[in-house]
Amino acid sequence: MGLTSQISGMRVRLRLTLLYGGLFLLSGAVLLTITYLLVAHSGPNVAMSAQSTTPSGGQSVSIFLGETLPAGVQLSEAQRRVVEAFQEQARQQRAELMHQLLVQSGVALAIMAVVAVVLGRLVAGRVLRPLQTMTATIQRISARNVHERLAVTGPRDELKRLADTVDGLLGRLESALDSHKRFVANAAHELRTPLTLEHALLEETVLDPDATVEEFRAQFEELMVVSEQQARLLESLLVLATSERGLDRRESVDLSGVAGDVLRAAGPRARRQDLTVAAEVEPTRVTGDPALVGRLVANLVDNAMSYNVPDGRVEVATGTDGVRCFLSVTNTGPPVPPEMVDQLLSPFQRLDRTADDGHHGLGLSIVRSIAAAHSADLTVRARPGGGLAIKVLFPAEERRLNDAG
Incomplete structure (x- = not known):
């Protein structure tokens, strides 16, 4: 019994651990996915510019690094090739940055998944500890010590209500057992009295060598009365047991x-x-x-x-x-x-x-x-x-x- 309950407790703890770890892993994956998508769509349409001065005329040349150019901007062929080169380099850097973000996020998620499993096991053990204590106490309770109670203290949470419910059940069980013991003792006493009387009547008749037919008849009439009383008692006990079992129809x-x-x-x-x-x-x-x-x-x-x-x-x-x-x-x-x-x-x-x-x-x-x-x-x-x-x-x-x- 103890080994079976221990194995069952371990299975519950394992299920809770997997549940906690799985929920953390799922929520972490969803969080990282949302973060990745937000970063991936955060800046494709942002145009960056850089200014340089030409040696000949001292004019400034704007180089647009974004994917779109401001309205009205005209670029020469050479400037367009330079802008496209810078844009390609920016896209490669961005792709590499997103790849690094994805890899590092996956590594962080894997590490935190292990941490979540360890913490989940500790939390599951702490949650199940009161249940294990109550189970051990209930297993020790038998008909000889049914007066014992769990007597769990602490806040009025689900475990406390469960313990109080079990204590109430044990109280009703103790009352039922006491009532059953009294019933058996009283029934034995009630049945012993007519049996003793029957034995006395039979013994008196058998041991009397001078007993007449009339005396035998009188003794047998008394025995019939005692027998009828026993029959009524047994019938009453049967009806009582039937009614306490509930209704069949x-x-x-x-x-x-x-x-x-x-x-x-x-x-x-x-x-x-x-x-x-x-x-x-x-x-x-x-x-x-x-x-x-x-x-x-x-x-x-x-x-x-x-x-x-x-x-x-x-x-x-x-x-x-x-x-x-x-x-x-x-x-x-x-x-x-x-x-x-x-x-x-x-x-x-x-x-x-x-x-x-x-x-x-x-x-x-x-x-x-x-x-x-x-x-x-x-x-x-x-x-x-x-x-x-x-x-x-x-x-x-x-x-x-x-x-x-």
Whole structure:
């Protein structure tokens, strides 16, 4: 791993070096080309003159060295040959000067290209040094020391933002690992309890030589109850894992119809517990997994009935809040400390951990996971008189938005 990353780092440094050197070479070549063209076109039409005095009459003779003569100037044949000779010599000197300029510019460009490559390598190394440090630190981080952070200091530039992003990711990963460890520990504890009870019941039955058929039947009935509790626990764990993985299917779900079905199924239980169920179900549809939406509604209603008081009340409502659909479930019940509300949304958390009522504290945690999988907002509030007020606000259904538009 370290050798591979080192080779990759060298390749990046080489690419940056070549990039810096290539850009300098290209810009230098363009600059020299522009300079050469400017010099080459700077003086062809400039006429130079030289004056001399003739021995006979003391007259001055102008010799024009440029490519053009002033208007009205008349030259004899001898003067024209002299001017042409001087002009040819000037052109040769100019061509030689331009050749020297081109050669010397090329030599200077080659020298500066080498210098640019060396400087580019140094700059690339300096730029990549913080990345190499962060890479080495990340490679040292594992599940045992996930609490470590990059903690890069300096100006708020791109590298600092990258390091802060990685630190945030490590923080979320640490929280997820801690939650996973707690979940595994709690699941092991919840599964150990019924297994221990099963073993005790079987051992008591086997070791009793005077056990009758009725006693065997009673023990087996208790074993069936414990087995059903284990089945519900495993099913809840499976639903929780499925909802946390995300949605495998999305379709339009009649939320009001699902709530109505759940309330009809819970009617006999409500009558046994002397609970008053008030339903205000307005037609509304959401987009999601029908099975998970049904489990969300069922868990909320089950929780509202399980943690209630004699002659208590359960209120269920569905409807729309603007363009978003909502489901609200409110119940009477024992007082819930406000600081306990967030804990109740975690797996295996309930107000009374010693209660042996067949509940494992997974209902609300499953609701939270299903709501998160549907990108819904979950609000849980402790009521002043006891019980909870829970509201799930689903995203607007895409088809309804398109119809409205």
